[in-house]
Amino acid sequence: MARWQPNAGERLERAALELFGERGYDATAVTEIAARAGLTKSTFFRHYADKREVLFGGDDRLAEQFGAAIRQAPPDASPLACLGAALRACEATFPMDRHDLAPLRYAVIAAHPELHERQLLKRARLAAIVTEALRERGVDDTTARLAAQMGILAFSTAASRWSTVDNRRPFADIAAEVLDELRTRATELGAGTAG
Amino acid sequence: MARWQPNAGERLERAALELFGERGYDATAVTEIAARAGLTKSTFFRHYADKREVLFGGDDRLAEQFGAAIRQAPPDASPLACLGAALRACEATFPMDRHDLAPLRYAVIAAHPELHERQLLKRARLAAIVTEALRERGVDDTTARLAAQMGILAFSTAASRWSTVDNRRPFADIAAEVLDELRTRATELGAGTAG
DNA sequence: CTACGCGATGGCACTAAGTCCCATCGCGGC
DNA sequence: GCCGCGATGGGACTTAGTGCCATCGCGTAG
Numbered sequence: 001m002a003r004w005q006p007n008a009g010e011r012l013e014r015a016a017l018e019l020f021g022e023r024g025y026d027a028t029a030v031t032e033i034a035a036r037a038g039l040t041k042s043t044f045f046r047h048y049a050d051k052r053e054v055l056f057g058g059d060d061r062l063a064e065q066f067g068a069a070i071r072q073a074p075p076d077a078s079p080l081a082c083l084g085a086a087l088r089a090c091e092a093t094f095p096m097d098r099h100d101l102a103p104l105r106y107a108v109i110a111a112h113p114e115l116h117e118r119q120l121l122k123r124a125r126l127a128a129i130v131t132e133a134l135r136e137r138g139v140d141d142t143t144a145r146l147a148a149q150m151g152i153l154a155f156s157t158a159a160s161r162w163s164t165v166d167n168r169r170p171f172a173d174i175a176a177e178v179l180d181e182l183r184t185r186a187t188e189l190g191a192g193t194a195g
Numbered sequence: 196m197a198r199w200q201p202n203a204g205e206r207l208e209r210a211a212l213e214l215f216g217e218r219g220y221d222a223t224a225v226t227e228i229a230a231r232a233g234l235t236k237s238t239f240f241r242h243y244a245d246k247r248e249v250l251f252g253g254d255d256r257l258a259e260q261f262g263a264a265i266r267q268a269p270p271d272a273s274p275l276a277c278l279g280a281a282l283r284a285c286e287a288t289f290p291m292d293r294h295d296l297a298p299l300r301y302a303v304i305a306a307h308p309e310l311h312e313r314q315l316l317k318r319a320r321l322a323a324i325v326t327e328a329l330r331e332r333g334v335d336d337t338t339a340r341l342a343a344q345m346g347i348l349a350f351s352t353a354a355s356r357w358s359t360v361d362n363r364r365p366f367a368d369i370a371a372e373v374l375d376e377l378r379t380r381a382t383e384l385g386a387g388t389a390g
Numbered sequence: 391c392t393a394c395g396c397g398a399t400g401g402c403a404c405t406a407a408g409t410c411c412c413a414t415c416g417c418g419g420c
Numbered sequence: 421g422c423c424g425c426g427a428t429g430g431g432a433c434t435t436a437g438t439g440c441c442a443t444c445g446c447g448t449a450g
Contacts, residue, residue: 004415004416004417004427004428008427008428029405029406029407030406030407030408031406039428039429040428040429040430041407041408041429041430042428042429042430042431043427043428043429045407045408045409046427046428049408050407050408051406051407051408078384079384080384113316116316116319117312117313117315117316118312120312120315120316120319121308121311121312121315124311124315140380142376142377142380143380143383143384145348145352146345146348146377146380146381146384147384149344149345149348150341150344150384153340153341153344157340181337182337182341183384183385184385185335185337185338185341186341186381186382186384186385187381187382187385187386188338188385189273189274189275189338189341189342189345189378189381190378190379190381190382190383190385191382199398199399199444199445199446203398203399224434224435224436225435225436225437226435234399234400235399235400235401236400236401236436236437237399237400237401237402238398238399238400240436240437240438241398241399244437245436245437246435246436246437
């Protein structure tokens with residue numbers, strides 16, 4: 001028995017990604033994922049609330065980092081500056097030495113609406129955390145929500161580009177670039193006629 | 196038998212909302228919804244892909260209206276002006292004579308992450324349609340995506356406020372107000388220091 | 391009026407996700 | 421060596437969701 005081996009969560013995550021790559025998401029049962037990780041269905045659901053969640057463990061850690069980075073930003077930093085800091089802070093979640101698995105993960109998510117759905121939920125939670133963190137800094141509600149959406153858009157775009165097979169650039173660089181372009185476009189949008 | 200009675204979809208939707216209100220979402224089985232509508236489980240799944248979908252039938256029609264409104268906007272209209280037109284166009288989806296059911300619907304969705312998840316998916320699809328419609332007008336990719344996010348944010352905020360129990364204002368008014376405030380905030384955001 | 395066909399429904403079997411509860415195991419402290 | 425705690429195993433159970441075929445209602449051709 002493989003009982004009591006450490007890192008059950010990581011093993012399940014790895015086994016899941018392997019099987020999704022080999023047989024596809026739908027054709028992979030939770031029992032099979034657990035078996036490959038040397039565990040059982042019961043244990044799987046003790047680590048992940050459902051089958052989808054096994055692909056999004058990192059997003060929860062990310063949300064914490066995001067919130068912390070905004071709170072640690074200097075008091076006079078603008079909302080967009082806070083977002084920049086947050087995007088730099090989540091560099092650890094996108095380490096280059098794990099870059100090989102990213103394209104597969106994205107492909108699986110893109111191919112299954114229920115996984116895309118879960119990704120959207122994670123990002124909505126992230127947006128809620130950013131909004132709250134900005135509000136704590138005295139930013140008004142509407143601005144906080146708008147800035148949070150811009151941050152999520154920058155994050156999503158950057159994460160997508162980073163996860164490309166032939167990408168070799170660090171996440172922070174891509175994110176900074178995207179955020180800066182969004183800032184420019186936001187100015188143009190607001191300046192245009194609205195009616 | 197109630198076979199061959201018209202509007203099976205509407206009956207299922209109504210029955211579902213009733214039961215969700217009475218017993219809660221989790222405690223209501225698909226079989227029960229179908230039974231109250233005078234139908235069976237088989238027929239339910241022929242009308243809605245899953246249990247969640249029964250609450251989001253209107254969102255699909257909305258997406259079409261949204262896209263059509265942007266395409267019909269005058270060629271020289273700015274992106275934000277297009278969004279304004281789209282928000283006005285979906286007035287039909289928020290008729291005052293059906294306002295009574297809105298608070299319940301929102302409460303049920305808010306209480307269940309899986310329903311919130313589905314709502315996010317619908318809005319993401321809406322955002323994709325807006326993005327594509329703006330691109331067709333010659334708007335560059337980044338601006339289109341940013342504007343679409345702003346539109347979705349305006350829509351979500353307005354829909355939430357409209358669905359309040361004591362609200363009596365038409366949707367278009369609320370939406371226009373929200374969008375205008377977002378435009379102001381976007382300008383301020385872009386003007387601030389970024390770095 | 392009958393025969394035929396089409397589309398919507400009913401019904402049933404089946405798979406797998408997810409829940410619940412309890413037994414079991416391993417490790418560390420007393 | 422005993423004991424308790426936390427993690428795992430295992431099995432019973434409910435229900436979402438799929439697939440297939442029989443059935444029904446209605447319109448239409450002849």
